[in-house]
Amino acid sequence: MQMYKKISKAEYKCPHSFPPEVRRLLKRILDPNPNTRISMKKIMENSWFKKGLNLNSKQMKDSVNPDFQPLFEPKKPDFSHASKVSSFNAFDIISLSTGFDLSGLFVENDRKEEVKFTSAKPASDIISKMEQIATSLKMEVCTKKDGQLNLKKPSGSQNGPLLIDVEIFEITSSFHLVELKKSSGDAFEYRKLFNQDVKPALQELVWAWHGE
Amino acid sequence: MGCFCSTSSKKFKKLPSFDAAELAAETPFTVNEVEALYELFGKLSSSVDDDGLIGKDEFHLALFRNYDKRNLFADRIFDLFDVNRSGHIDFSEFVRSLGVFHPKAPQADKVLYAFKLYDLRRTGFIEREELKEMVLALLHESDLELSNDIIESMVDKTFTEADSKGDGRIDQEEWREYVDKNPSLLKNMTLPHLMDITLRFPSFVMNSQVEETYTTG
Numbered sequence: 110m111q112m113y114k115k116i117s118k119a120e121y122k123c124p125h126s127f128p129p130e131v132r133r134l135l136k137r138i139l140d141p142n143p144n145t146r147i148s149m150k151k152i153m154e155n156s157w158f159k160k161g162l163n164l165n166s167k168q169m170k171d172s173v174n175p176d177f178q179p180l181f182e183p184k185k186p187d188f189s190h191a192s193k194v195s196s197f198n199a200f201d202i203i204s205l206s207t208g209f210d211l212s213g214l215f216v217e218n219d220r221k222e223e224v225k226f227t228s229a230k231p232a233s234d235i236i237s238k239m240e241q242i243a244t245s246l247k248m249e250v251c252t253k254k255d256g257q258l259n260l261k262k263p264s265g266s267q268n269g270p271l272l273i274d275v276e277i278f279e280i281t282s283s284f285h286l287v288e289l290k291k292s293s294g295d296a297f298e299y300r301k302l303f304n305q306d307v308k309p310a311l312q313e314l315v316w317a318w319h320g321e
Numbered sequence: 322m323g324c325f326c327s328t329s330s331k332k333f334k335k336l337p338s339f340d341a342a343e344l345a346a347e348t349p350f351t352v353n354e355v356e357a358l359y360e361l362f363g364k365l366s367s368s369v370d371d372d373g374l375i376g377k378d379e380f381h382l383a384l385f386r387n388y389d390k391r392n393l394f395a396d397r398i399f400d401l402f403d404v405n406r407s408g409h410i411d412f413s414e415f416v417r418s419l420g421v422f423h424p425k426a427p428q429a430d431k432v433l434y435a436f437k438l439y440d441l442r443r444t445g446f447i448e449r450e451e452l453k454e455m456v457l458a459l460l461h462e463s464d465l466e467l468s469n470d471i472i473e474s475m476v477d478k479t480f481t482e483a484d485s486k487g488d489g490r491i492d493q494e495e496w497r498e499y500v501d502k503n504p505s506l507l508k509n510m511t512l513p514h515l516m517d518i519t520l521r522f523p524s525f526v527m528n529s530q531v532e533e534t535y536t537t538g
Contacts, residue, residue: 199479203439203455204509206462208394211422213384214365215514215521227463281471317464 117141130157197280205286207319222299223290225319226311232256232277232285235314239275242310246302248273259292262302266295271302284316339412348420353519355416360522362412374409393458397438422512431510436496446490449480 115121119141123132134155137147152158205225207213212223228235239258243250249261258275271294278286289307291299341355350358365383366375375383380399385392402410402418410418420426421434437443441451453476460467483491483499491499500506514521 197475198482198503199452199456199476200439200483200503200506202475203394203452203459204506206392206394206459208384208392208396208398208462209509211384211398211419211512212514213386214361215512215518227465280465281467281475284465284467319463 128157130155134158197278197286201278202280205319222296223288224303225286225288226314227280227316227319228285228287228314229283229316230285230314232279235277235285235287238311238314242307245310246306262294264294264298266298268293268295270294271298273299287314344413344416348416349423349425350416350420350515350518354515357519357522358416358419359412361518362415372409374411375415376409380410392462393441393455394438397441401434401437419512419515422510423515424511424513426511428507431507432497432500433493435500435507435510436493446492447496448490449476452476452480 116139119136119139121139123135127135134147134152134157138152140146216222236258239260240250243258243260246262251259251261253259256277256279260273260275262271262273264271272292274288274290274292276288278288280286289303339355339359341352341359344350344355345352348355362375365379366373368382369376369379377396377399380402381392381395384395399410400406402414404414404417421430436447439447439451439455441454442448453472456472456476460472480491483495485495485498486492
């Protein structure tokens, strides 16, 4: 009860350490009369209040603005989901090394059915390029899930249609690793298609071919 | 099948005899597959010197088609294959190590092998510095340059996930748990090529322990 009485009469004491401009500001804030009490706008214009205020902080900029702009900018449309790719941990990255790829013991390099390259292009560019290549080679494109594509080419060979899997991994936001491998079909046909058509067309995307 | 003429039919001078049945019993390979591996081994071990053993240079040559490139990971694999640390891989070591990469090899063997691969200094733990060293080696190999900050944060993130006991290093138990959650980490530990090895390297070993009919040239 005592406290409420004091509030309504603006009976209070400032600690000695409070500088005069603070006491003055406080007096105007703790004014029991709402009509004469200082407004929010005026508080923000007060010189002591503005001292030390980090006006570079976006949030502060917006809250200081009396026109009440939204505190945060509207979220930029999220295109990343369209080509969301698996992201790598350090062990995944290490396992990319050609030193681990013992298939070289069994097959010649140019006969390998799985190739990898790194790209400095965004995932969406990589995906569009792959789709473009597929269309020009009359291959059907199926998107299995984010960051994965399957390309299918019907084939007259007894091995059935040629199926190529493309998988895109994010190393960092500016580097991606792309893995291309034949999942089914004739090996000779795959190699021919890859070496003659696919590889040259991909060149603009490629930062480095792994194993070369 | 007829006579199949190829360079693999030349006799390899210094290859010691081997017990195919014993190797087959202790690995996922069949006797025929062991014999096919013998053919492959002969080819690989005679590319630089015909001493019946695969040296480091021959191993590199097989993987990279040249032995100029130094590769941390190929060196690790070589070291693991070379069980007795003789500096060369003999046929028994070759077969037994490749056995771990067979699709039918037990998962536990693969998990342990991968752990030993990454334990660069063979301390029994994967230390944070070793992980970073391997990431740097990979980036160097791929001509990728990432800022130290990015590399540090990548290593930190991975290490935090894997080092569940928080003691600054990954032990075998933590590794097993980590691999359980991230099975793709063992991708390199399986070589599908091993399933059709007899097709790639038809064996004409005279002392085949399995009855087959061949016409020898």
